Amino acid sequence: MKILVTGYSGQLGFDVCRELDRRKISYYGAVRRDFDLTDADAVSQFIINYKPDAVIHCAAYTAVDKAEDEVGLCRKINVDAVRAIAMTCCSIGAKLVYISTDYVFPGDGEEFYEINDAKKPLNVYGQSKLDGERIVETLLEKYFIVRISWVFGINGHNFIRSMLNLSKTHNNLTIVDDQIGSPTYTADLAPLLCSMVQSDKYGIYHATNEGICSWAEFAENIFMSAGLKVRVTGQPSSAYPTRAKRPLNSRMSKKSLDKAGFKHLPDWHDALRRYIYELQAVGALPEKQ
């Protein structure tokens, strides 16, 4: 089996390639200089030349707030490039793993979203990812759509890294406490994606670490795990307006993982502790206070 991974320079793509290494599966981790996702023809041509058995598409336009002002660019990358990838996978018979997001849902209520619940993205990024999903579902039979949320990994920027940076200059932080969801550690997700792509259990999945929390609760645990004394005070999202609206409820049900016999990811507290060790090992942790 030969796999093309996009977004090798990002959080998830990097860890997927590490996992493929561990599994001794042949792959190529593509970066921007291999093809720019704004150039659909270049994307297709690269895939045709490489002839993978599967594409794990981890690259995306991920700047949620900026997307509100860069609608065209966001859609070129998250919609047009996905169409090109899906069409090319279809023509060469390759499987496609498409990574999506909790942002496809409206984020109301307190229930866990099932995979087929009504979609209503609140922002440009969410709409572009949903449109990508619909293209994949329409054009392909051999696809995995995997919705994830609150992503963190060693190779890139994320909420945990922002909190650790803020701890260098702040003893007190005010963080939103009315958005509830589940963090996703790319080192935990990558093995699941690799198991999926080695199977024929196609479909739509939700895959995050187990357990839910608010951003404020997540922040408190980050400082605790890193041995940093920062006091976190909760505040509602309404007191911290952002360019893109965000869902309050990002709870996602894992029933489709169960049905297909895939194991859930570990609890997020455990994932966070392992990530802090990983940061420590590369010297990316601030001094304990």
Ligand SMILES: NC(=O)c1ccc[n+]([C@@H]2O[C@H](COP(=O)([O-])OP(=O)(O)OC[C@H]3O[C@@H](n4cnc5c(N)ncnc54)[C@H](OP(=O)(O)O)[C@@H]3O)[C@@H](O)[C@H]2O)c1
């Ligand atoms: N981050 C989250 O919290 C989150 C939440 C839910 C779902 N997701 C989804 O999860 C997936 C992985 O996210 P991530 O956090 O690993 O992303 P990330 O760290 O932001 O990485 C994005 C990757 O996409 C590449 N990319 C962006 N524009 C490109 C272009 N025009 N041409 C070629 N490559 C381009 C980037 O390359 P450069 O390094 O060259 O820019 C980078 O490798 C994405 O599909 C994302 O939508 C993420």
